[in-house]
Amino acid sequence: MRNWPLSELSITTPRLELRHPSLDDLDELADRAAEGVHDAGYMPFTVPWSQGEPAERARSVVQYHFRTWATFAPDDWSLQLAVVHEGRLVGVQGIAGKDFPVTREVESGSWLGRRFQGRGIGTEMRRAVLHLAFAGLGARHAVTTAFEDNHASLAVTKKLGYREDGIALHARDAEPVVTRRFRMRREDWTESPDIKIHNLDRCLPLFGLPASGFSEA
Template sequence: MRNWPLPELSITTPRLELRHPSLDDLDELADRAAEGVHEAGFMPFMVPWSDGEPAERARSVLQYQFRTWATFTPDDWSLELAVVHEGQVVGVQGMIGKDFPVTREVETGSWLGRRFQGRGIGTEMRRAVLHLAFAGLGAHHAVTTAFEDNHASLAVTKKLGYREDGISLHARKGEPVITRRFRMPREDWTESPDIKIHRLDRCLPLFGLPMSGVSEA
């Protein structure tokens, strides 16, 4: 699209492609949500969108993705990337920036279809989006949060070398729950030569950044 270049953006790793989702990708992503993303009786998300019936979960995913497209501005953006493994959409890796040209801080969040969990995909897709943040957008900090009982997310965060950044209290299903915050300054990030960013340059103004003028594959 001449006036909206985000669909051109992708990041590749040895096993994954993270890309701005097409309508077909969104349909697949909705299928993953309908299949389930966590066990019953557990809620890893602040907004309990995954508690509904399968068809409700599927619609919720589609509506949320469309909202992020409609509200994307340089001062307040949410980039949601479909994660593709062996030709199949398996989840989503998100990254949020508010006043990014000033703060140079991003926040990441993700979910993965339950039947694709436990394969290291969650770690690899987080590494990919951190590469986009630091190498592509020039971020100074990346932050993330997780409920204290979300052991899978906490394990990925610790593996990648974030620093503890405090706690917050939230209400979850009528009960207080602790969320743990983590921060990665740019100097703690380790660049991964096996991760590649494709066709970012035309997208940079959408993030409030100038185009680099570098030709990209």
């Protein structure tokens, strides 16, 4: 789409492609959500979108992406990328920023279809958006949060070298539960030469950055 440069944006890693989803991609992602993304009786998300019947989960995925497209602005954006593995849509890796031209801080979040978990895909897709944040957008900090019993997410975070950055309390199923926050500074990030960003330059103004590249000023 000529008037929506993000539609051309993608990141490639040795095993994955992360791309702005097409309408067909959204249909397939909705199918993944309908199949399930976590065990019954456990909620890993602060917003419990994955509850409900399969058709409700599928519809919520499509609606959420439409909302992020409609509200994308330099001072408050959320980029949700479809993750492709061996030709199949397997999940979503998101990255978001508020007042990013000033704060240079991003926050990540993701989900992965349950039958694709345990293969190292979650680590690789997070590494991809960290590359986009630091190498592509000039971020100075990346943060992420997870419930203290979300062991899979915490394992990815620790593997990538984030540092502890505090805790918060949330209500989950009418019970208090601790979320742990982590931070990675640009100087602690290790660049991955096998990760490539495609068609970013025309997208940069949407993030509040110059089209010719980011400025560290």
